[in-house]
Each structure stands twice: as structure tokens, then as C-alpha cells.
Amino acid sequence: MAGINFKDNQQTFCIFRKIFYFCIRKCAESKFLGDKVPYFIENMIEKQDILDIVSSAAAEKGLFIVDVIATPAKKITVVIDNFAGAGIDDCVFISRKIEASLGDRIADFDVEVSTPGLDKPFKVEQQYLKSIGKDVEICLSNGEKHKGKLLKYSGESIEVEVERMVKREGKKKKEKVTEKINFNLDKIKTTRLIITFK
Incomplete structure (x- = not known):
């Protein structure tokens, strides 16, 4: 006879409780209580956000963007170049621009700025x-x-x-x-x- 399976519903309820606890815990740890979204969601960053930051910075130095990657693991990877060949100073410049734009949030991210490897496929x-x-x-x-x-x-x-x-x-x-x-x-x-x- 079809009906409610108490065991299955109990397992579902337990899973829900764990997820709910995890979200509340993250909010409490980050002092984001009340109706605000959990910190781990609020502190995510989109690729377009980084592109907006890097585009203006790259224009200042005559650089072009080869690639930008922003992962859920909070790693930001930016690849830059220019027609004369970008160097370490250019990478440091872009990295500092990202840090300045993110402010205090930068502590939550791993930022890597580099030039394209000579053996890597063209992207742009x-x-x-x-x-x-x-x-x-x-x-x-x-x-x-x-x-x-x-x-x-x-x-x-x-x-x-x-x-x-x-x-x-x-x-x-x-x-x-x-x-x-x-x-x-x-x-x-x-x-x-x-x-x-x-």
C-alpha cells in the first residue's frame, strides 16, 4: 500500500536539519544573523566582477586580458599580456588593483596573476x-x-x-x-x- 515512509522522511528531515544548521552556523560565525544571506554565499565573487576590475587596470598599462577564472573555492586567476611582453611588474600592478578593489574581502581569496605560458593555446x-x-x-x-x-x-x-x-x-x-x-x-x-x- 502506498503511503508515507516514516524512515525515508526521517532521513530527509535529518539532512535538512544538517543543512539548516550549517547555514545558521556560518551566519553566526561571520556575524551575519537575521535575514541576511549566509556569509559563504554573500562572499562569493563572479568572473564578471573581476573582469570589470582588471579591464580598467589593464587599460592603464596597455595590457590585454587573456583569461580570468574565479572558482567557488575562492581562487582568482588572471592571465595578462601585452604586445611587447608583460612582466613581473605588470602582474604585481594588476594584483594590487584587485586587492585594492576587494578591500577587506581579499583575505578570503587566493589571487594569482601571471602571463600566458609560451606553450599554451591562444585564447584571445x-x-x-x-x-x-x-x-x-x-x-x-x-x-x-x-x-x-x-x-x-x-x-x-x-x-x-x-x-x-x-x-x-x-x-x-x-x-x-x-x-x-x-x-x-x-x-x-x-x-x-x-x-x-x-
């Missing part, structure tokens, strides 16, 4: 523009890989000069030929800078 158009004339590796959505010199960036596609070995009719050895290929950005999975040490 400025990285393409910065890399014109340099060698890149492109991985397409279908798995194909191409290496060559980045020539142009249009916002929708890139032009790359690639070299490949071709066997000409009537010749025994393959010859190196250079050709220009256009790749649509929506077909590209990743683009990385090729690092060469001279």
Missing part, C-alpha cells in the same frame, strides 16, 4: 595579432595539424604560410614548396606558438 585575438610573422602550430577540429608562419588574422580566419615536400613528375627527389593556406577560426581547435631556441 590579441595573441594572434602579436604572433604575426612567427611560427605556429594549428590543430583543427578534425584532428589535422599544420605548422607554418602566421601571416594574417582577420577576426574570422587566419592565413598561414606552410612548407611541404612534393614529388614533381619526372624527378626522383621531393622538393620543398611553400603555400599559403587560410583556416577558419571555427574549424580550429587550438593554435600554439612554436618555440625555437637559437
